[in-house]
Amino acid sequence: MKELKHLNKYFYKYRYRLLVGIFITIIARIFALFTPRLIGASINVASDKLKGNISMEQFKDDLMLNILLLLGAAVLAGIFTFMMRQTIINVSRYIEYDLKNEVYQHYQVLSLKFYKSNRTGDLMNRISEDVGKVRSYAGPALMYSINTVTLFIVALIYMFNRSVELTLYTILPLPILSVLIYKISKIINQRSRIVQESLSTLSTFTQEHFSGISVIKSYGIEDRTNTDFETLSSENRQKQINLAKIQALFFPLMILIIGLSTIMVAYIGGRLYINGTIADIGTIAEFLIYVNMLTWPVAVIGWVTNMVQQAEASQKRINEFLETKPDIVNTKNELTDIQGAIRFENVSFEYPDTNIVALKGVSFNIEAGKTLAILGKTGSGKTTILDLIGRLYDIQDGEIWIDDTKITDQNLYSLREAIGYVPQDAFLFSDSIKNNIKFGKENATDEEVITAAKNAMVHKNIVGFKNGYDTVLGERGITLSGGQKQRISIARAIIKSPQILLFDDCLSAVDTETEEKILKNLNKVSKDKTTVIVSHRVSSAKNADHIIVLEDGKIIQTGNHASLINTDGYYKDLYLKQLSEKEIS
Numbered sequence: 001m002k003e004l005k006h007l008n009k010y011f012y013k014y015r016y017r018l019l020v021g022i023f024i025t026i027i028a029r030i031f032a033l034f035t036p037r038l039i040g041a042s043i044n045v046a047s048d049k050l051k052g053n054i055s056m057e058q059f060k061d062d063l064m065l066n067i068l069l070l071l072g073a074a075v076l077a078g079i080f081t082f083m084m085r086q087t088i089i090n091v092s093r094y095i096e097y098d099l100k101n102e103v104y105q106h107y108q109v110l111s112l113k114f115y116k117s118n119r120t121g122d123l124m125n126r127i128s129e130d131v132g133k134v135r136s137y138a139g140p141a142l143m144y145s146i147n148t149v150t151l152f153i154v155a156l157i158y159m160f161n162r163s164v165e166l167t168l169y170t171i172l173p174l175p176i177l178s179v180l181i182y183k184i185s186k187i188i189n190q191r192s193r194i195v196q197e198s199l200s201t202l203s204t205f206t207q208e209h210f211s212g213i214s215v216i217k218s219y220g221i222e223d224r225t226n227t228d229f230e231t232l233s234s235e236n237r238q239k240q241i242n243l244a245k246i247q248a249l250f251f252p253l254m255i256l257i258i259g260l261s262t263i264m265v266a267y268i269g270g271r272l273y274i275n276g277t278i279a280d281i282g283t284i285a286e287f288l289i290y291v292n293m294l295t296w297p298v299a300v301i302g303w304v305t306n307m308v309q310q311a312e313a314s315q316k317r318i319n320e321f322l323e324t325k326p327d328i329v330n331t332k333n334e335l336t337d338i339q340g341a342i343r344f345e346n347v348s349f350e351y352p353d354t355n356i357v358a359l360k361g362v363s364f365n366i367e368a369g370k371t372l373a374i375l376g377k378t379g380s381g382k383t384t385i386l387d388l389i390g391r392l393y394d395i396q397d398g399e400i401w402i403d404d405t406k407i408t409d410q411n412l413y414s415l416r417e418a419i420g421y422v423p424q425d426a427f428l429f430s431d432s433i434k435n436n437i438k439f440g441k442e443n444a445t446d447e448e449v450i451t452a453a454k455n456a457m458v459h460k461n462i463v464g465f466k467n468g469y470d471t472v473l474g475e476r477g478i479t480l481s482g483g484q485k486q487r488i489s490i491a492r493a494i495i496k497s498p499q500i501l502l503f504d505d506c507l508s509a510v511d512t513e514t515e516e517k518i519l520k521n522l523n524k525v526s527k528d529k530t531t532v533i534v535s536h537r538v539s540s541a542k543n544a545d546h547i548i549v550l551e552d553g554k555i556i557q558t559g560n561h562a563s564l565i566n567t568d569g570y571y572k573d574l575y576l577k578q579l580s581e582k583e584i585s
């Protein structure tokens, strides 16, 4: 229960509702327990009439009174049971909501490293399935426990009052039932988990194969994928059958135990009545109902124990993430005004999860409002520099300065607010094109959206779609070409009008002519902004104030276009190669 202590703050938050819930549960059980007593009393009235102890008149009056009381107690028990669920189960839903928000908000502050080292499926599972299991502890498990305890205490008091011996015989088989249910529900849970895992393998397989359907079709391997699917599917069927087998045992077992207890009460009760230990026959009827009433709550003990164990395991998994501290922390509370000067001093950086040293002693300086272009072979560390400017990682060696303040001493939110980032793989949300662009500036006007799209040279494409800027993207929307995605992503960054613009090879999917036009527009919009352009093309770099060429994490060339094309090395070679390609085309 150590892990579940995390929920105590929520129990405290909803303490009044919970207390009301507990109170209502107790009342509901007390009313429910009127039934056996009133049935017992009715049988005794009938028995008295048969023996001639009471008159017909008296018999009718007593019976009618009992029937009315029974009806009243049943109605009240029903109302209170409804209210019990409405309070306790609702509280568990509130707790589930709070916990989900807590986990989600924590996910948001965790650094990129956390996301690289944990699978998305795992993150999703902990916020959905695990939180769901914890809810069962905060709701049904709590409700059934209170229910069982109340029912037991009240019923046992009534029963002991009637007959101690018969009570002992009645409750004798119940612990056996509880243990059996515990064991069965444990197996049910294990097998359900296996079924869940198999279902998720099956859905991952299907999802991946549907996404890659064009590859499957072009390679003509439909038969092979059909066979793979069939194999997975038949494994799943077997696991489902195994689960169904054990589930099928649950209710027959309960009926068996109830049956045995009923026989025991009828037999022992009958003997006690015959030898005079029990005064009236109604007591036997009363006890027969108690047996039925107590069986489910007792079975629930085993079930609840299992539920709590599962909730504990789930909460442990949730706590693991909640206790993960973000690697990147904000050290300054006051917001700062970022001008955009960037200075790297002998920066070395090793990716913490893979130990790949991506940068080795990198130094450069960009004044606010100037443009830096970074070139270099793939894997040379270009993207890493952009990630470090946005402080997605902290460096191990050297220093990064933003406006003469160490990056770690800048307000993290001001820094990120001052950056417009266009990543290598443009990511667009399943939303309208307009909202995807407005993601950069929530309150942007339609004109601003159109201007940004025009500057990114994507306006013409957008208006060509039937729904224009309201066209929905993503799974159920239209699919954009790589170049269109890149340009929408550029529009999203420039609409924000940030002090620092970071472009990560974001023109790779557009032709050189469009690239030229976009660069011209970008020159205009980023006139007084610090701009860092990562590219594989000289054409993207040639107008930059400063150019650096990276190789294997080190700077191998620096200068500007004019100086670098006159120096032997990577830049000049690339320039000549791309020049001749252009001439050919």
Ligand SMILES: Nc1ncnc2c1ncn2[C@@H]1O[C@H](COP(=O)(O)OP(=O)(O)OP(=O)(O)O)[C@@H](O)[C@H]1O
Pocket (backbone or CB within 6 Å): 116, 351, 353, 354, 356, 357, 358, 376, 377, 378, 379, 380, 381, 382, 383, 384, 385, 424, 505
């Ligand atoms: N998130 C990461 N975790 C671990 N290693 C990484 C990560 N991102 C990049 N690397 C490694 O760091 C090195 C530099 O990668 P980086 O992405 O900065 O190169 P790049 O020059 O931008 O390459 P490209 O031109 O292909 O985009 C590579 O060896 C890469 O494998």
